[in-house]
Amino acid sequence: MLPPKRVTVEVPKLNFFKNFNEIEENLNLHFKLHPEHAIRCVFLRGNPLSITIHPSKPIEISLDSLTSKPKVSMTRKTHHRATHIANTQGLRETLPTLNIAIPGQEPMKNIDTPPPLPAPGQPLMFADLFAGCGGLSLGLSLAGLNGVFAVERDKMAFSTLSANLLQERDVPVAQFSWPDWLEKKAWGIDEILEKHSPKLFELKGKVHVLAGGPPCQGFSFAGRRLESDPRNQLFEKYVEMVKALQPAAIVLENVPGMKVAHKAKSWKELGIQIKPQSYYDKLVESLDRVGYQVLGRILDSSLFGVPQKRPRLIVIGIHKSLALHLQGGVTRAFELLEEVRIKQLQELCLPEIISARDAISDLEIEYAGTKPCTDPSSPAGFQELAYTRPRTHYQSLMHQGAESDMNSVRLSKHKPEIRERFMRIIQDPECAKGVVMHAAQREKYGLKKHRICLMRADNPAPTITTLPDDVLHYSEPRILTVRESARLQSFPDWFQFRGKFTTGGSQRTKECPRYTQVGNAVPPYLARAIGLAIRSLLEEATAAASQQTVTEAEQETLAIA
Structure with a gap:
């Protein structure tokens, strides 16, 4: 020097x-x-x-x-x-054009080589990361895809997924073909990457679709949106799993807040303002780097046969070697998704909009009656609905394949003064329905809770959250049961939930009870449509690639001749 x-x-x-x-x-x-x-x-x-x-x-x-x-x-x-x-x-x-790799996110090799796909007539295989209780897995299974494995850290949520999709129950969807080297238990994605990376690489070509929905609390407008929330970084683990499995297509679901950048950063001393990135932007960059063309759009679940206004960010990616053969690339996925949406409503004989009453009127106390709760996870002294029969077409769809005694129909035990307050809210013509109550209304009824919404019977329900007291029933002075929340998410009645009904205090961030499982889940009918769209997308890309290969071979033959 x-x-x-x-x-x-x-x-x-x-x-x-x-x-x-x-x-x-x-x-x-x-x-x-x-x-x-x-x-x-x-x-x-x-x-x-x-x-x-x-x-x-x-x-x-x-x-x-x-x-x-x-x-x-x-x-x-x-x-x-x-x-x-x-x-x-x-x-x-x-500075020449930089192509500097972030550790753990180096560019994927051979991105021009299409990933293997199943033989004609064989189902697409998928894995589900951050699987929760299995809403996304259930929807993909309803679309004809078969599960390989699922990763979920919480024991209660994994117990629910296992009870429905892993234990060979007599249910109308295929059970997972779980790898023999992977223990059927609650895993964290970091654990499975650390302990089983060689085995995961052996699954390359055997997992065609990688799905997942990283925890959304750090992005959610309903929460505090902390940039430092460690859960925000879990999408990086998702990218690592993409690199290991190299699927043909990827799906990621999250709240719209994932597209919103956190606070801007600046160097005041230098007078420099740096434009912040959202986690969606970072995700797209990371997946582009490892060989995928990715696009995310905000969709309303209520347009897919789900009786709930639930906007969600749906991110779909396809391997670049396949995207080259699609007109518009990955944007074709959302064109196909719209076609599937219309077809799904026609096949299921559902209207464009399904109201809350259409979804859960058969679960009203006045109609069904009550009986002592027999759920083994419930303390004594609770009542549950004594279910009789469906009243609408949507309810009949949900009840297909269900046992006579549905799971998770336990009613809350409200004090008499709470029930009286709820009834006054229901009967108050000045109380807005279907939207979050404003401060004056909450003050009028002595409600300390900041987020509470009275359902409107003739509209889709508001977004079902992880907290059971966020939503009041449209006609009965009570909060919803787990089963009613599940109906509004489009979970079928045969789907059984496991674990505690609720939790509180310091355990709220450590456990995932039934209400939380339902609130965090991807609506199965939305996931079903996504699965069908991805099937069509991969079929279209594969057919176009094959046609190009044939055309190139013919041109080569002519050139030789």
């Missing part, structure tokens, strides 16, 4: 050198900038990063001549920092 040469650079010195040194440390370069003097710039031959500080003439050093190589790859964040530093007074940056 040459001795220092004094250069006059008019920038906020301390902050500039502090940030520049961070870049040096990331690249493990062996020189330092001092606030009192500068050095000649070093250019690394073979390194895509070259920073030149005027008026010094760059000195060229081969990368091979360095005694140590960079410890870690430069992150996008650091790259942005270098860019903004170089745009400051007296500085110029020479």
